[in-house]
Amino acid sequence: MSQFFEYKDTIKEGDLVLAWLSRDNLKPITVKAGEVFNTRYGAFSHSDMIGKPFGSQIAIRTKGSNRFGFIHVLQPTPELWSISLPHRTQIVYTPDSSYIMQRMECNPRSRVIEAGTGSGSFSHAFARSAGHLFSYEFHEVRYEQAKQEFKEHGLLEAGNTTITHRDVCKDGFEIKNGDTTSHEFRGPEETKVELNADCIFLDLPAPWDAIPNLTSVISKEKKVNLCCFSPCIEQVDKTLEALEEEGWQDVQTVEIQGRQYEARRQMVRRLDDAIERLRDVKRRKHEGVEKRQKNVEQTSNNGSSVEATESDKDLKHTEKTHFNPFGKGSRVKEGDSNFEWTQVSKVELEIKSHTSFLTFASKIIDRTRDEEQTKAYLATFKDEGSKLSKREQRRLKAQANKDIQKE
């Protein structure tokens, strides 16, 4: 049972859960009774999670400090996984991966090629949406790690993911019996895997070396979409050359910029209040001067200064506010309900200003049709009128009327 793609209700022993500590700190845990998950917020017993619905908050109070801590336990999704995963390589983030999938029409009928696997972040998103994913990794250790991970996550078990150890630039994409791959051949009679791919994603340092190798594995039955993911403009240039040579069409390079904002508040501080405050400062200053002069006069007049200070107390007029938003004072927590706030959005401290250039292209191998088959097929429609559709007729009529009016 896939840990990712089947919606689960309650947490069971052996389930993979993502423990949410904060926005950028999610930890994958495999739930096992008796084990403890240690964090800076306290120690969480796995047994407390078992039987709870996914999405539950687990709260504890730590003995000793008596501090209160909690985590949320979530079922993994490809998008959450891309935040939490152990980085083996630079990963493809959701703004890029989601755009690539949308643009390449990735759907349950798609047969996807992904090279290389890398940290496997995008693989999870592809595996969720595609009919079949063929992932390639040329680094042996990373291949083993990714294969193990796919197995644990139920991607291989679900039957729609194949991972192969391969340098696709040198040795192409074909998967033959005897290759190092997760595909289980039925026996010696099954010599190779029919890829028939129609969605190609190349995240390689030199995609131009891999592009010529695609010819034998891409679908002949439908339009094939391709995306090359390269950080440097020089790579894009060489990719464009290779795409042109190999007859790829509709070539376009784009860049995706994702931004995340934080919802914050800014205190409303008005001009009139500022004027009022300065007026107050001025008045106090003035009073201070007067008081000092009076004191000086009194002491020189040999009078008792005690009396004077007492009469001063009666003069106390300004009520002290407990916080002065214009001057120094105790810090106010953002959103304190004693003050007025406006809602503002704040962009992240550091933004991903450039991930990679995405170069898209498409190709149709077979530009013919089966004339016999089409003829037979069309014969079944022979009774349908040879006129324009009603909608079309209306449109043309409207157009003609417009033309007449113009004249």
Place this chain on the structure above:
Amino acid sequence: MTKHSGIDPLTQISPNQHVLIRLPSDNLKIVELKANAIVSLGKFGAFRVNEIIGYRFGTTFDIVYDGVEEEFVKGTQTMIGKISVLENRLKASSPALENSSENNRGLINLGSVVQEMSMAEIEAMKREAASGDAIISKMIESHKSFHQKTVHSQEKYLKRKKQKFAKFFTVEYLDSSGLLHYLIEKGDVLRVMDISQESLGMALNLANINSNGQYLCIDETGGLIVYAMLERMFAGDSNSKANGKIVVVHENEHPNLDLLKFSSYSDNFIQRHVKTISVLDFFEPAKEADIKSLFKPLSAEEINDLKSNKKSAYFRRLKWYHNQLSNIEVAASSFDGLLVASTLYLPTLIPRLGEKIHGSRPIVCYSQYKEPLLELSHSLYENLNYLAPSLLETRCRPYQTVRGKLHPLMTMKGGGGYLMWCHRVLPAAEPKLHQETLEKSEIKNSDEEGDEDAHKLDQEKQVIKRRKPNEDNEKL
């Protein structure tokens, strides 16, 4: 649509489907293909549908008139041509470029004087239905300073002329991105709430849409969101065995999923996988007993005994009865995701819908503007049922994709909207002091990897929230 005698309507051009036609001007057009019919592309010519049936989607065709009997589309001047398959859009109607200049030093702007062909001559050629190639070649021949142009500017010139005189077109499968591009180009951006392709794609990914989920949705884009969801779930295939379902909640008496008319699913399929329900029926469902007291289904024999006029009335009532019962069921179910594109006031809408979402499932809300989502984020931040609302933006920047002349385009479409993403969670009761079970477990602080302020902030805020939940609720 079923697979018919080897022609697959999802990969091959076939009758009774809507397709996207890309014209030489790169303008888009949606056409419903009918067998034996004629499609007119206006000044770009006209062709017979049967001639393109069976070819793969993405194929480019040229309309040619050589040796064609003169025949016009009824009531117009558009001549019907024959189809020939082209290898490539780029190569279409492109005479070979030769004799170009290193730079544009010798090029002097003399306006239309450099073109020796007169408007009347060009019009005459067009009337004679000469091919795009022929007209463009003739124009280059008669262009006095064409050779003073650089290769790049010659190419630009050609592209412009091609957009005007060429007669080729590409037939594409109508996917959600294509539909969106068509609407944007038509100037219908407001209808689809200014959503961009990248925002649409990201919403689908963040909502974790897959074939077997039960999703709750509000779609004020006229069905674009639902169209895209169906594509991710079933790939346009009415024979899909997946059992996913979308419940679309609408604020008017009737739903508006107009754009689904372009999809290729059978009515039966749509009925099985898309359920529409008004906000009233969803939030205030009728009682089952009331419905059952108003109507009783009859046995097969009893139905047979009914007179034909009574029979149709009975079946209308039966449909109503089943619909009412399914409304009650839907209102009581729990969903695997919430995807909202609505202009209703979000801080009150989302928590009401969110109650119906299962724990750990994503909630994604699209808005044309950032501010409604900002307000929503603030209100969800105060609500313990929602985890970490994030405000997201994604923008695609297209490049001029020409070797040696790569640069971002000078202008691009503004807008594209924003997304709010969070997860539905189930808050725990505040634990008592001194929990015995934890006495033995040692706190190792294994996660002390650097001091991330964000952690603290999130946790602190949640603690504050916990301490005075009532106060916070009052504030809202």
